Amino acid sequence: MEFLLYFGDVFTPFNFMLLLIGTIGGLILGATPGLSPTMAVALLIPFTFRLEPAQGLILLGAAYTSTVAGGAVSAILLKIPGAPANIATTLDGHTMAKKGEGARALQLSFLSSAVGGVFGVLLLIFLTPLLAQWALAFGPSHLFWLAILGVTIIGSLDSSSVVKGLLSGCIGLWLATIGFDDIMGTQRFIFHSSVSGGINVIPALIGLFAIPQVITMFAKGRRRLDAEVIAVEKHPISKAFSEVFSRFRALTIGTLTGSIIGLIPGVGGQIAGLVAYDQSKKMSPERDKFGTGHPEGVIAAESANNAMVGPSLVPLLTLSIPGSPTAAVLLGGLLIHGIFPGSDLFDNHPQVAWTFINSMLVGQILMCVFGLYIAGLAARVAQVPNAVMAAVVLGLAVFGSYSVQNSMGDVYIMAALGTGMYFLERFGFSAAPLVLGLILGPIAEANFIQGSMIANATSSVGTYFFTGALNLLLIAIVVASVGYSVWMELRSRRYITKDDAVAKEEALS
C-alpha cells in the first residue's frame, strides 16, 4: 500500500500541470501517424533534463500512457495505425467510423483503454516481484514458440480465405528478411538501394493501411457526395459506459491477454492487441460480426494495448532490464538523473518510483476524460469530403513515414507497399496478416538461431525446443490454434459460397 503515501505528490499544482501537458501532448503525438509511443517518449526526454527526477517521470509516464491510447484515434478515423499496437483497432474501429459510428468507437476505445490501463498499472503495483519472475521465464525457445503462435493467428485474422491469409503472412515474413540479417549481418534480397536497411515496420504499417484507403477514395471519383453524406451518430457517454461493461467477455479477454503478453520482454507490446482481438473473436458467439464494425473488436484490442503499459515496465523497474523499446527510453530518463532502476529505485528513491507509477494511474483516467471529450468532435472527420480526406491521408502518410528516420527511402517503401497492397486487396489478400508476418518474422528467426546456438553448445535442438513445461504449453496452444482454424475453415466451407463471400466483401468496402 506504499503507493498511497505518495499520491499527494501527483496532485501538487506543478506536477499536475505536467501530467496534463503529458496527457494532452501524448494524445496529439499518438494520433500523429509515424510517431510511435517510443519516439514520442524519446522526443520528450530533452524536456526532462531540467526537471526534478520525479517530475520528469510524471511527464514521461503520462505521455507513454496517452500515446498508446492516442494511436487509436488515427487508427479508427483514418485507418492509419500509428504503431503496431493499434493494428487490431483498425479492423473494427475504422469500419464503425465509416458507418458513422466514429464517436461510439472512440468512446469505447478510450473507456476500454482506461479499464485495461488501470488494471495493468495495478498489476505493476501489487504483483511486481511475481511478474518479474514470469518475465524472465521466457527464453529463446519460448519466444520462438510465441512468435509461431502469433503466426498461426494469421489464418484466422482474415475471414474470407485462409489460404490467402497465410499467403499474405508469408509475404510479410519474407519482407521482414530483406536487408541485413540481424545476427549474422549478411545482406539478403536487396534489389533496390531503398531497402538496403531493411523494411522498417512503422512506414510499412502506414503504407499498408493508409495508401489502399487513399486509392479507394480515388476510385469513387469526382462524385457529388450529397447523396452519401454520413450522418455522424451522436453517442452519449453514459451509453458507452454501459456498453463497455456489458461486453464483459471482450473486455476481460483484452485486459488479461494484454497484461500477460505485455510482460514478455521483446514481443509483448507489438502483438498484444492482435492476440487479444483473435482470442475474443474465437471465444465470441458472434464471431462472424468481427471485421464488420463490431464493438467487441475495438474493446478487446484497445483494452489489451493499454493493459500492456504497466506490466511492460516490470522488467525495467525490478531488474533494470528494459523489456521494450519504450522501456529502454524511460531507462534513459531515469539514468540522466543518476537513478538506477532495481532495488535502488524502490529503496532509495521511493518517492520517484511511486510518483511515476501513480502518475500512470492518474494518467489513464485523465487520458480517458480528454479522450471522451474529443471523441464527439473528432468523429466529424467522417464528414470531411472524399477529396480532402484522400489528400490529407496521403499527406499524413508521407510526412509520418519520412519523420520516423528522416529518410526518403522509408517514404518510397511506404508508397510502394501501399500501392501494391491496394491491388492485392482487390484480389482477396489482406494487410493485417502481412503486417503480423513482418513483425513476427525477425522475432521468430532471431530466437530460433539463438536457441539453436545454445542448444548445440549444451544439449540438442530437440531437447531445447521441445521439453520443459512452458515449451510444451506453448506448443499445445499453437496446435490448438491451428486446429481451430482448420476446423472453422472446413465447417464454414459448407455454406460459404462464392456469392456469400462477395456479398460480405461488398458490405465492407
Add this chain to the structure above:
Amino acid sequence: MKNLIAAASIALMGLTGTAIADGHDAYPERPLMLMVSYGAGGATDFQARIVTMTAGNEDALGMPIAIINKPGAGGRVGWNWFASQAEADGYTLGAYNIPHFIAQSIEGGVEYGADSFEPIANWGADPAVFVVAADSEFNSMEDVINYATANPGGLTFSGAGLFVGHHIAALQLEKAAGVKLAYIPNNKGGAGAMKAVIAGEVLGGVNNLSDAFRAREAGNVKILGVFDNDRNDFMPDVPTMKEQGYEIDNASVNFRGVMVPKGTPQPIIDKLAEIVPTMFENGRVAGKMKAGGSPMHIMTRNEVLEMWAAREATLKELLAGL
C-alpha cells in the same frame, strides 16, 4: 581552347570556393542531426542524447542537434546509410562505435570502412566486462575457464552481436585462454544479452561496463573481469583480464564519438572539431554522464584519427585467423 577552359574552370572554382567559404562562416544555420545506428534507449543513444544536449548553447554550436535512430544488424544499417546516402553538408552527423564498424568493414559485406568517415571527436570509452548471474557458481575468470576446459564449446555466453566490441572481447578471451567457447550473439543488443545472463539462459556474458555496473547495483550479476589495460574507476575492485593471467589488451573497448561523412567541406570539419570537444567538456554533460554510469573519454579529431588507424591494424590481425 584547352587553356581557356582550364582558366574558366579555375575561375569558377575560385568563385564557388569563396562562396562556400563565406557560407561556412554562418554555419550552422539550422538544427543538425546526429544519426545513431542503435535503437532509442540503448547505451549509445542514451549517451549521444546527453553529450549533445548543450549544442544549442551560444558558446557551443548555437543550434540544437536532433538524434535520428537507424538501428539494425549491429549498426550496419545505420553506417551503411551514413556512408552511402547521408548528405555531406555538415548538417548530418553520425555516432561511431569502435571497434564495431571497423571490425564489420574488415569482415566485409558493408559499404563502409575507416576511410568513409571523418571523425570529429570522441566522447566515451566503455570497456567490455565479463558478467555472470548473481547466483552463479563462477567467482573468477579461472572458474569460467576451468569449466570451459572441462566442457569444450559448452560454455555459453551472450554478447550484443557479431563483429561488435563484445564479440572481439570473446575472440580475445578464446585466444588468450586457448579454449573453445560458445558465444551467443543477441539481436536485442547489450540489454538483451544482459537479460539472457540474468534469466540463466546462458552461463555468462560479455557486456558493457556501464550496463553491468547498473545490473550489479541492482544485485543481479557478478562482474568477473574487465577487458581493458587498466581497472576502471567505476569498479576499482574488479581485476583486469591481464591480472588474471589472460593476455588481453583494450582492443574491444567501445569508443563512442561523433563523425561526418567523407566529402564534408573542410572548413566545417575544422569548425566542428574545434567546438564539439568543448561541448563534451561542459560540466552539466559530465555530471549527467557520471550519474548514468557512463565512463567519459574525450579525444580530439587528431587523437581519434590515430586511434582509428591503430585499431584497424590490431583488428585485422585478430580477425585474420577467422
Add this chain to the structure above:
Amino acid sequence: MTDLPRSQHIVASGLVAAVGLWVTYVSYTAEPAAAFLFPRIIATVFVVLALWTFGKALLGRTRVGNGLSVEALKNILPGLIVSLIYVFWAAKTLGFYTASTIAFFVLLSLYDPAPHGEVRTWGKRIIITAGFLAVMYSLFAMLLNVFTPRELLF
C-alpha cells in the same frame, strides 16, 4: 463472375507466384547458406501457397476478391499518377514542402466535386491546402525538428 476479374485474378496471383519463385530461387542459391536457412523455410511455404492460389485462379475457382472495374481504374489513374510522381520524384527534386503543396492542391482539385468554373471553389481549395500545410509545417518542422529535403525550392 465475369471474365474480367478471372483474367485479373490470373495476372495478380501470377505476379505473386513469380515473386515467390524468385524468392525461393534466391534463398536456395545465395551464400552463406546459414543466413538463408530461415528465408528458405518461408520461401518454401510461400511458393507452395502462391502456386496453389495461381492454380485456383487458372481454373477460375477463386472465391474472394472482386478485381477492378474499368470505371474504378479510370477514377484511380489520375490520382495514383499524381501521388506516385509526388512521392518518387517531386518530393526529392522540388523540395518536400513545395511538392506536398502542389500534390495536395492537385489531388484536391482532381477529386473535388465542386464545379471548376467558380472562383469560390478555387479559393476554398487554396485555403484548405494552405491550412493543411501550415499544420504539417508547425507539427513536423517546428515542434518535432524534422528536417525535410529542400532541393530546388523549399
